[in-house]
Amino acid sequence: MAIEVRIPTILRPYTGDAKTVEASGDSLAAVIDDLETRHPGLRERLLDDDGSLRRFVNIYVNDEDVRFMGGLEAPVSDGSSITILPAVAGGSADLG
């Protein structure tokens, strides 16, 4: 199954500078596992030590935020498109 994954600038060092890569899997978690075999190091930038999605990263399946689709359990299928974008956030409060 081919799923197109759009990679943000900051993660392109892991994909040989490619803006889009292909992956397969029937859930977001499976796609991330597959991406890791092709582009080692990517997984750690998307998931924290507990294996949950990092707060600083937004992932969309077919333009829907996966946080509203079951997170890593979000279903994907052949022809789905996944977009990864770093959150744009900050502010004067020190979150520590």
Add this chain to the structure above:
Amino acid sequence: MLEIRADLVDAMVAHARADHPDEACGVIAGPVGSDRPVRFIPMVNAARSPTFYEFDSLDLLRLYRDMDDRDEEPVVIYHSHTATEAYPSRTDVSYASEPHAHYVLVSTRETGSEDGPYELRSYRIVDGQITEEEVRVVGVAPSTE
């Protein structure tokens, strides 16, 4: 160094004043690789907070899709601090994820929503390292689109 048109500086300051005491945020996009800020895009602070800003996740997706279609990238990412100086906080650094962007901070702590002196400074934030840079304000070119 950040070279930027005076009207774009004015637009960022006006946005910061309008949203004071909450933090204002936005992007100035420009052609990929040009390092030239051209298109001013004020964003909604989804956090609506005086100490935090965050682009709404679907706004963020639309913004990047739109820039992609126009062969643009975020040349400037700006936000305001409303009670502290225009210097990146630890939070700003931990979220900074556009290695090619100029991170512009506007402080409205002196005058709030009113006219008057303001503080506007620009930084590169790469791998957790903050580097301040000169801001050179230039006139509006007569032939820009």
